[in-house]
Amino acid sequence: MHLKLMGRASVAVLLLSLLAISHFHFSGAEDPYRFFNWNVTYGDIFPLGVRQRGILINGQFPGPDIHSVTNDNLIINVFNSLDEPFLLSWNGVQQRRNSFEDGVFGTTCPIPPGKNFTYILQVKDQIGSFYYFPSLAFHKAAGGFGGIRILSRPRIPVPFSDPAGDYTVLIGDWFKSNHTTLKAHLDNGKKLPFPDGILINGRGPNGVALNVEQGKTYRLRISNVGLQHSLNFRIQNHKMKLVEVEGTHTVQTTYSSLDVHVGQSYSVLVTADQPAKDYYIVASSRFSSKVLTTTAVLRYSNSAGPVSGPPPGGPTIQVDWSLNQARSIRTNLTASGPRPNPQGSYHYGMINTSRTIVLASSAGQVNGKQRYALNSVSYVAPDTPLKLADYFKISGVFRPGSISDRPTGGGIYLDTSVLQTDFRAFVEIVFQNNENIVQSYHLDGYSFFVVGMDGGQWTPASRNQYNLHDAVSRCTTQVYPMSWTAIYVALDNVGMWNLRSEFWARQYLGQQLYVRVYTASTSIRDEFPVPKNAILCGRASGRHTRPL
Ligand SMILES: *[C@@H]1O[C@H](CO)[C@@H](O)[C@H](O)[C@H]1NC(C)=O
Ligand SMILES: *[C@@H]1O[C@H](CO)[C@@H](O)[C@H](O)[C@H]1NC(C)=O
Ligand SMILES: *[C@@H]1O[C@H](CO)[C@@H](O)[C@H](O)[C@H]1NC(C)=O
Ligand SMILES: *[C@@H]1O[C@H](CO)[C@@H](O)[C@H](O)[C@H]1NC(C)=O
Ligand SMILES: *[C@@H]1O[C@H](CO)[C@@H](O)[C@H](O)[C@H]1NC(C)=O
Numbered sequence: 001m002h003l004k005l006m007g008r009a010s011v012a013v014l015l016l017s018l019l020a021i022s023h024f025h026f027s028g029a030e031d032p033y034r035f036f037n038w039n040v041t042y043g044d045i046f047p048l049g050v051r052q053r054g055i056l057i058n059g060q061f062p063g064p065d066i067h068s069v070t071n072d073n074l075i076i077n078v079f080n081s082l083d084e085p086f087l088l089s090w091n092g093v094q095q096r097r098n099s100f101e102d103g104v105f106g107t108t109c110p111i112p113p114g115k116n117f118t119y120i121l122q123v124k125d126q127i128g129s130f131y132y133f134p135s136l137a138f139h140k141a142a143g144g145f146g147g148i149r150i151l152s153r154p155r156i157p158v159p160f161s162d163p164a165g166d167y168t169v170l171i172g173d174w175f176k177s178n179h180t181t182l183k184a185h186l187d188n189g190k191k192l193p194f195p196d197g198i199l200i201n202g203r204g205p206n207g208v209a210l211n212v213e214q215g216k217t218y219r220l221r222i223s224n225v226g227l228q229h230s231l232n233f234r235i236q237n238h239k240m241k242l243v244e245v246e247g248t249h250t251v252q253t254t255y256s257s258l259d260v261h262v263g264q265s266y267s268v269l270v271t272a273d274q275p276a277k278d279y280y281i282v283a284s285s286r287f288s289s290k291v292l293t294t295t296a297v298l299r300y301s302n303s304a305g306p307v308s309g310p311p312p313g314g315p316t317i318q319v320d321w322s323l324n325q326a327r328s329i330r331t332n333l334t335a336s337g338p339r340p341n342p343q344g345s346y347h348y349g350m351i352n353t354s355r356t357i358v359l360a361s362s363a364g365q366v367n368g369k370q371r372y373a374l375n376s377v378s379y380v381a382p383d384t385p386l387k388l389a390d391y392f393k394i395s396g397v398f399r400p401g402s403i404s405d406r407p408t409g410g411g412i413y414l415d416t417s418v419l420q421t422d423f424r425a426f427v428e429i430v431f432q433n434n435e436n437i438v439q440s441y442h443l444d445g446y447s448f449f450v451v452g453m454d455g456g457q458w459t460p461a462s463r464n465q466y467n468l469h470d471a472v473s474r475c476t477t478q479v480y481p482m483s484w485t486a487i488y489v490a491l492d493n494v495g496m497w498n499l500r501s502e503f504w505a506r507q508y509l510g511q512q513l514y515v516r517v518y519t520a521s522t523s524i525r526d527e528f529p530v531p532k533n534a535i536l537c538g539r540a541s542g543r544h545t546r547p548l
Contacts, residue, residue, distance in 0.1 A: 031071040031122070038063070040144065041081045048197045048204045053178040055082070055134060055144035062202045062225075063146030065168050066132065068123050070153050070338045076119040078111060085110030085136060092130030092246055092265065092475045093123055093148060094445055097527045099387055099495025100534060102444055104135045106514045107387040107496050109537035117535055123150045125338045128247030129221035129265045130475075131170065138186065140504055142179035143202070145170065145225045150247075152338065159249050159335035160269060164216035171233060171260065171283040172226025173292065174199045183508075189369030192228065192505035198283050198294040199226075206307070208296040210281065212272040219243070222258070223265040227504040230261040230286040230322075230438050230478065232314040235298055236279040236307070240268035242329065246474035247447055249335040249343060257314045259286060259322045261440040261478035263502030276300040280311040287438050287481070291316050319438075319480050326453060326478065330470040348449050348488055349468025353428040357419065358458065360407035360432040361439060361501070361511055366414060371510045372501065376408045377417040378510030384538030386418060386514055387496040391530050392543045400516055407432065414510070419499070421491050423519035423526065430458045430486045433479040437503075441485075442476040443515070445497035448489040450477050458484035476502060491517045494527040 038057050045054035045061050057063030068074060080086040087110050089103035099107045101119050111117045127150050134144035147168035152158050173195035175182060186192065201208045212218055220240070224231055234240075234257035241254050244267035252269075260266055277300060284293040295311050315321045333344025359374045371378040382389070382397045389397035400420035421427065429448075433439050450473075451466040466486065479485040500512035519526050532545050 031073055032069070033073045033075055034068060036066070036074065036076040038076060039079045039081055040086055045143065045202070047174060047199050047202055047207075048176050050176050052176060053142060055139055055142040057144060057146065061143045062170050063132070063144060065147040065149065067149055067151070069151045070123060070125065070127055070156070072123050074119070074121045074123065076121070077116055078119065079116040080111040080113055083113050085112055086139065087111065087135045088119070088132050088144070089135040089444070090121060090130070090132050090148065091263065091442065092128070093121060094126060094447070094493060095121060096124045096493055097495070097524070099445060099497060100528070100531050102498070104444065104498045105381050105385060106498055107385055109385055109388070109535040109540070110136055111535065118533055120531060126150050126247055127152050127338045128244055129223065129267050130246065131223045131225055131265065133225060138179045138183035138504070138508060141175060141182050141227060147221060147223065149221060152336070156338070156340055157336050159332055160243055160252070161217070163219040163269060164213065166219045167210050167221065169201060169220050169222045170225045171198065171200050171222060171231050172224055173197070173229040173231075173285065174226070186370070186505055186508055189365075191370050194290065195227070195229065195292065198231065198285065198292050200281065200283055200294060200296040203296070205294050206297055209299040210296065211299050211301060213301045214272050214276050217269050217271045219267055219269055221265065221267050222260055224260040224262050226262055228262055229288060229292070230259055230440070231283045232286050233258050233260055233283050234312055234314050235270060235281050236309070236312045237274050238270055238279060238298065240270055243267050243269055245329060245472050246476065247337070248473045249332045249337065250472060251330045251332050251470070253328055255325070259315070259325060261438060261476070261502075263440050263442050263476040264478070272300060275304070276302045277304045278307045280307050282311045282314065284314055284316075286315065286322065287317055287319070323453065323480055329472050330467070331472050333470055344470070351426045353488060354425050355405070356428045356430065357405045358407060358430040358432055360434060362412060363435065364412045366412055371412050371414070372506040373412040373510055374417065374513055375404050375406065376410045376412055377403045377415045377513070378412050379417050379512045380414045380510065382416050382538070384540050386416070386516070388530070388536065388540040390496060390516070392540050394539045397539065400518070403513055417513040419513055419515045421515055421517050423491060423494050423517055425491045426488065427491060428486060428488055430484055431477070431479045432458055432484045433481060436481045438481060439479040440476060440502040441479065441499065442502050443489065443497060443499045445493045445495055446489055447473045447475050448487040449473050451486050451488050453480065453483060453485040455480065455483045458486065462486065493517060494519050
């Protein structure tokens, strides 16, 4: 990893060298820059003991972590050495005013094979634990993901002492097939099969050890980077104190195990307070008839011996256990977030919502092929990124409002679904799950308040049980089987933002849409122009990015 941190003094020199690619005067020139040069290649990996073709970043699987501090500018030059187009997306990094850098096909043209593209991101007003992943062509099944951490600025108080160590723990279900095989399966109209195992940091059973010293406390940043399964995470004989969820400092509750749904990130503190030996770290699948389990090792520096006994068991199909745990995760209102003012100073519960959008998922066949939909629309990507069509005023790529605010009850059909919304509106979105699986949804560009979840059909009366006081603000939420989850979101970030199922085959086969947060203003106070170095494709080919 090539990483360089520069202070204010070097910025002037730096800006000259960045002139060719950057829109530096729109990002915080006061804020430090960090540079990354990433080479994306195929490489043999053996996570479950058989050789398969993985996607590596600088030779690594999983890819290198991004370490940053609130407001840093991240300059990430990605060389695509694969034989197919590639994009990276930044799960949870809000890219304020800048959906062009979001790295999904609705906003950004793919990096052609053999070419490079420099992402220019700012982790503006954010803290917390997130991850990046490849967004196109089912690449996520082959790797290409890694952790992102955004630390608080030095003067901003953090509601716990500095841990002795800080570990990224990427957990996820895994297939022994390479991604092209899985993609062909989906393209042929079939469902994704059941996975072969679970990985922790890219390794199978006992492939990874986290080293600790007795008596010290460590932070674990756990993200579920898998393709579909909710996982339960636990450590033999150790408790976990939850401290942060996707950028929100939580009430510090202690858990003996934690459900991490696909796409979600959690930070826990673990104190090495047991006799010095090795202990199992376990991740096992939830809500699946067959339970997949894998282990890693928590290794004390003066360990008296290897892991022993059976790995601790955890919940398997129990939904209520998970729902109760989810409801117990709340914001610490007096703790600081990215700014010194307490997280509770934004009284989201006092703001009236101006619109309610109810999104119901469904699964079915279209033209004999498996598809998934939201309010009956199964998303199909146009030939041109929606955001570029918007920017260059290319008509015929999408129709704003091409999806209903309510479930239609009709059969699934294909369309390029774009939800039209007003800049600065405060909206309520209800995810209604009438299917018998756990779902997980992510919204790019935002963090939202998870105000309620329960079994059955959502009705306006469901609002009576909303948490309007200390709900957690995050970017990925689960929806239990035959249940609903409601979120509040302040649409203060202009752009074209992907709202998707994190169940990756469902996302790939249409369970996603774009939220167009629109303003007629063309001021850079509201939205940055297209980046100077943007790759232009489809009907945007040959257009001109703005002059410097
Ligand atoms: C990327 O890695 C491949 C394989 O090691 C190498 O051939 C290529 O030159 C590298 N590209 C860059 C830009 O470093
Ligand atoms: C590709 O990388 C080179 C440096 O090797 C850089 O000068 C150029 O700006 C990059 N291209 C894009 C589109 O970011
Ligand atoms: C909440 O944050 C405050 C301020 O940092 C801290 O003193 C307190 O212990 C935290 N409370 C809980 C319950 O986590
Ligand atoms: C992908 O996996 C299949 C089945 O194991 C194998 O035949 C094929 O060669 C693999 N493809 C690549 C490019 O490695
Ligand atoms: C919210 O709506 C209620 C009922 O319509 C109204 O009484 C109240 O003034 C509104 N609050 C705000 C902050 O607009």
